[in-house]
Amino acid sequence: MSNIDRFRSNPTGRVHQAYESSVLLPVAPEYTTGEVLLASAYRTLLTGERDAVVDLADIDRIPAAVAQAASEADPRVDRSAFREMWEPLVFEPGGLKSPTPSMGGARYKQLMPLVPQLSRVSGVLGTRRSRWQPGNLLVSTIYAGRGLREGPNLLRRLADSLRVDATDDWFAQFLEVHLAQADITSPSRPVVGASGEHEERRKSAAWRPEPRGGYLPSERFCADLETVIDLKPKLTRRQWTVLVESLLRLGVGLHQLWLCRLNSRVWLLCKEIVDDRNVLVRDEVLARCWRSQAEDDPLLYLSDNVGPWLDRKLDDFSL
Numbered sequence: 001m002s003n004i005d006r007f008r009s010n011p012t013g014r015v016h017q018a019y020e021s022s023v024l025l026p027v028a029p030e031y032t033t034g035e036v037l038l039a040s041a042y043r044t045l046l047t048g049e050r051d052a053v054v055d056l057a058d059i060d061r062i063p064a065a066v067a068q069a070a071s072e073a074d075p076r077v078d079r080s081a082f083r084e085m086w087e088p089l090v091f092e093p094g095g096l097k098s099p100t101p102s103m104g105g106a107r108y109k110q111l112m113p114l115v116p117q118l119s120r121v122s123g124v125l126g127t128r129r130s131r132w133q134p135g136n137l138l139v140s141t142i143y144a145g146r147g148l149r150e151g152p153n154l155l156r157r158l159a160d161s162l163r164v165d166a167t168d169d170w171f172a173q174f175l176e177v178h179l180a181q182a183d184i185t186s187p188s189r190p191v192v193g194a195s196g197e198h199e200e201r202r203k204s205a206a207w208r209p210e211p212r213g214g215y216l217p218s219e220r221f222c223a224d225l226e227t228v229i230d231l232k233p234k235l236t237r238r239q240w241t242v243l244v245e246s247l248l249r250l251g252v253g254l255h256q257l258w259l260c261r262l263n264s265r266v267w268l269l270c271k272e273i274v275d276d277r278n279v280l281v282r283d284e285v286l287a288r289c290w291r292s293q294a295e296d297d298p299l300l301y302l303s304d305n306v307g308p309w310l311d312r313k314l315d316d317f318s319l
Helices: 003-009 034-045 056-073 079-091 116-120 134-162 168-179 198-202 217-234 237-276 281-288 306-315
Strands: none
Touching: 034 116, 034 134, 034 237, 056 079, 116 168, 134 217, 134 237, 198 217, 217 237, 237 281, 237 306
16 A cells, blocks of 8 residues: 555544654643743743742742741841742732633633743643653744754753843842742652653754745744843843743744744645646745745735734634
8 A cells, every 4th residue: 555545544643753743743732821932931941840840839938938048148138028038929909820722611810921930839830741852843943934043043042041140130130049948849749851842843943945025933033032132231130021922922923823824835736746647846845835925825914903814813723
């Protein structure tokens, strides 16, 4: 039986290795928010932790744990007063508390991912077993936009910018230092490192061999990301993280939508090959699937309201 005949008899029975390791099959995305995207970026690029190990109940431990660590480091610190100072910071609006969407009728505590240490106890959605790792999708988006040679450089720049350093405002430095000193996670927290799933997936990601015309979404995202990184010293930490969250939501989301369109085009080519048994050469495949965004139909037009257009596109790709 030929490969085409085998495909005809069972088209979804096996995922070809070439497809599985390409940009066409990224980390499967699920519902998320800008804050979760940023917190997962901290975990994936800095702390090396899975999203699944985070326990939102550990948020309640922060004031007492930080106060204990501070008093042990400096006996002059009044542990009770220090704890009372942190409680409104963590639990009340106007501090680190974030408005959270309800999941399955339940509303979990959530903190703004202002500094990396907060990602140890917050910035996740859903129960542990059902969580995905949005940081891996971010990594694959950067590799799709910059390729194997330049992708690692941009990832390093992003990781360095996400750290709290001397260019950050005093409040961010205060938070990161005290949270890092304290044992804010439960003793029963599982010791699990990063999934490592993105390591091979990102290295085999595909991108346009000869970019021309307009940007693809991943290429535009990478260019915008460099601009946002350069803005960090000019803004407060909160102002900067809002920009990062917005860019992650827009850039990663549009890259995923573009992948849907690319998969649709690849599928049409596969059908033509199976139906007509024609063999397309490499240049023909590139011409059909990787057309110029300027000359071909752009993924997104700027208009007064792109919401209905996006809804129609999503409906098309779900068929």
